[in-house]
Amino acid sequence: MSGVFDRLSKKLGEKDDSSGISPLDLANLPQAQRQLMRILLRELEMSLSALMGLVEELPEGKRPTQAEVEEALKSLALEGWVIKMGEDAQITYKANLRRKAPSTLAQSIWSTLDARIGEAKESGLKKDQQG
Amino acid sequence: MGKIVSIHSFRGGTGKSNTTANLASQMALAGKRVGIVDTDIASPGIHVLFGLDEKLMGHTLNEYLRGEVDIHDVAFRVSDHLGDAEGRKKLAGKDLWLFPSSINGREISRILHDGYDVNLLNQGFQSMRKEFDLDYLFIDTHPGVGEETLLSMILSDILVIILRPDQQDFQGTAVTVDIARSLDIPHLRLVVNKALSRYDFSQIKATVEQTYSEEVAGVLPLTEDMVENASSDIFSLRYPDHPWSQAMRGVAENLLAIP
């Protein structure tokens, strides 16, 4: 069951292009945080107990304790990189990736490109009709 | 749930798309349920090997990323469109799906211009795995280490790095291997492609393994026959006895043996 605030923050999250973690930041996370993000990304949405179940499967030496997991989730949520949903017994966690930024090529290049492609298409069509 | 296999190379043109298509086909032939997603949105290429052109292409990843269609609408079941390609015909009845990126110029410029929701891309990967009950999801990527590349590496169970056995490729591959190691990817394999036939392949394998301290899953020869195939069919299905195909099956067996 997701509350009205979850839905609201989800909506806001979708609009705000700068929220969420970029793949580069993801790669630079401390090991425990990165491993949790990887699990959340692959499973999409999980409760803490389900998450701990998968953490148990990590190789020894790379396996964070439950306290470390909770600490990591707290930091990730503070950054907006993990979204905490629901309340009390129903809490689940979800990874939040940053929107892929538009190419930094100038707007004019895109409109020129778009027009060119349009022209090429049309002349191709004409040729088809003639041939 | 099925494994995610990312195929990378530091340089372009090393043979990622060909390797991905052939590995995926070999696994489908062996009875596995396999998906291939083309995340090279800026310069998609793998569709050609499955005989998919602009006319035949239905919905694409681009439309999915704009929220216009479901991932099911993007799936192209290879066995439903075998055409007359001799190699691909062997995939009749097999469970292989391609999730293509658009090859329409306008669509490509549009997505590069607008960007896209990366959460949706990831949800797409996970739906492919779950809803198609895949044993393997192959991710074909853009060369170099970009954002999509990093994301697909992080998500992977198996990362395959393709390299050419020359000096130019050495430094870049070393960087990619270093990044992969720092990300704790469960399994890493190197594949050498375009090796000159006059060299001793077991020697190449040993040298590359020593250089990078990682397992080489196969050494594939440079071959004119591949160029002649003009990327219009799945080479290892069409010419199963060819040395390239034999080496390719070795790579497939290596990956299949990963628990």
Ligand SMILES: Nc1ncnc2c1ncn2[C@@H]1O[C@H](COP(=O)(O)OP(=O)(O)OP(=O)(O)O)[C@@H](O)[C@H]1O
């Ligand atoms: N072993 C080989 N011998 C000869 N030609 C090959 C071999 N492997 C691949 N090629 C050819 O090299 C070209 C590039 O292959 P492919 O498209 O698979 O590479 P890629 O890494 O996906 O390229 P890109 O970086 O552009 O995505 C193709 O024309 C293909 O036919």
Ligand SMILES: [Mg+2]
């Ligand atoms: Mg390619």
